[in-house]
Amino acid sequence: MWSILNVMPEHKFIVCSYSHNLSSGIVSWQSPSNIALVKYWGKYGEQMPMNPSISFTLNNCNTKTSVSFTKKSSEGFEFEVFLDGKREVSFDPKIRKFFERIETYLPFLKEFKFKIETSNSFPHSSGIASSASGMSALALCLMDMERQMQSSITEDYFKEKASFLARLGSGSACRSLEGPLIVWGEHIEIDGSSNLFGIKYPFQVHKNFQHYQDTILLVDKGEKQVSSTLGHDLMLDHPFAEQRFRQAKENLSKLIPVFKNGILSEFIRIVESEALSLHAMMMTSMPYFILMKPNTLEIINRIWKFREEKGSNVCFTLDAGANVHVLYPKSEKKTVSKFIEKELLQFCKNGEFIVDEVGLEAFKI
Numbered sequence: 001m002w003s004i005l006n007v008m009p010e011h012k013f014i015v016c017s018y019s020h021n022l023s024s025g026i027v028s029w030q031s032p033s034n035i036a037l038v039k040y041w042g043k044y045g046e047q048m049p050m051n052p053s054i055s056f057t058l059n060n061c062n063t064k065t066s067v068s069f070t071k072k073s074s075e076g077f078e079f080e081v082f083l084d085g086k087r088e089v090s091f092d093p094k095i096r097k098f099f100e101r102i103e104t105y106l107p108f109l110k111e112f113k114f115k116i117e118t119s120n121s122f123p124h125s126s127g128i129a130s131s132a133s134g135m136s137a138l139a140l141c142l143m144d145m146e147r148q149m150q151s152s153i154t155e156d157y158f159k160e161k162a163s164f165l166a167r168l169g170s171g172s173a174c175r176s177l178e179g180p181l182i183v184w185g186e187h188i189e190i191d192g193s194s195n196l197f198g199i200k201y202p203f204q205v206h207k208n209f210q211h212y213q214d215t216i217l218l219v220d221k222g223e224k225q226v227s228s229t230l231g232h233d234l235m236l237d238h239p240f241a242e243q244r245f246r247q248a249k250e251n252l253s254k255l256i257p258v259f260k261n262g263i264l265s266e267f268i269r270i271v272e273s274e275a276l277s278l279h280a281m282m283m284t285s286m287p288y289f290i291l292m293k294p295n296t297l298e299i300i301n302r303i304w305k306f307r308e309e310k311g312s313n314v315c316f317t318l319d320a321g322a323n324v325h326v327l328y329p330k331s332e333k334k335t336v337s338k339f340i341e342k343e344l345l346q347f348c349k350n351g352e353f354i355v356d357e358v359g360l361e362a363f364k365i
């Protein structure tokens with residue numbers, strides 16, 4: 001028997017007992033990365049977003065994770081993390097913190113010894129955050145274990161809880177379980193939207209956005225200057241916080257007719273404004289940061305010039321770093337690829353870039 005307490009919304013994810021025992025086994029999942037169009041920046045409580053966000057799920061940037069588990073009798077958490085086959089002790093604190101946060105929802109964690117083996121399709125040092133796809137894949141592996149112990153778990157509950165758990169590892173990870181467009185955070189016009197987990201964007205999406213392209217230009221591959229934890233914290237007493245949260249909500253509202261009618265010019269305005277607003281928040285926090293590099297600006301200016309001259313629909317977005325995501329419709333793939341090759345690759349570190357496009361959900365491997 002398992003019972004669900006119904007006091008707070010998150011209590012539906014607390015399981016009191018399981019119907020089957022597990023002694024050992026292995027589970028493996030592959031999760032996609034995602035790129036936000038309306039950005040999440042600022043949180044409260046346990047990883048709750050101050051504003052709703054929406055992202056494209058990516059197709060080629062992903063993490064594969066296998067979790068081998070064996071029942072143990074000793075106390076405490078026991079795990080080892082391997083990245084590309086090599087023991088990676090630097091991941092331990094993050095995983096320990098994740099386990100501590102989710103133990104209430106997965107009470108079996110201390111009963112097993114885990115070997116977590118993970119690998120990313122993109123280079124670890126690329127500056128592409130692996131935390132979204134990584135935390136999603138790990139959450140799915142742990143949910144897979146839970147499902148083996150409780151076969152009455154429905155597919156919807158499985159996905160919702162996996163997204164809920166991934167969020168507790170890294171906020172944006174809750175948008176890395178399904179595709180092609182995921183909303184996280186309550187929004188008055190989006191039924192079912194929640195601060196607790198990501199949901200599939202529920203409205204019509206025009207064919208202009210099918211297989212939307214994302215070429216990621218690796219401008220700077222170094223360690224992040226500002227961890228996202230610090231960045232989110234800086235929004236707590238940021239002078240422009242309230243306006244920013246309002247702006248994000250409004251931008252998400254504005255995207256609804258844009259997605260429905262395929263209005264690319266408006267899509268570009270919103271997406272680029274979101275990217276620059278995210279960086280403006282960092283530049284106006286205390287302490288302040290500039291995460292863009294001269295080459296980031298050079299790329300942005302070239303994109304604007306090309307768009308103006310050729311009437312193209314290419315645009316950019318940024319994460320909390322210097323790399324540029326060049327976004328464009330599939331129908332412009334040929335011309336924009338040529339433009340990127342001829343004019344933009346010179347600004348990438350060692351000419352490195354990743355060709356990607358909008359993709360679909362995580363899956364079991």
Ligand code: PMV
Pocket residue numbers: 035036038039040041053129131170171172173228229278319320
């Ligand atoms: O998931 P976190 O805590 O690493 O935050 C990610 C924040 C951004 O990538 C900058 C924006 C977003 O919505 O993904």
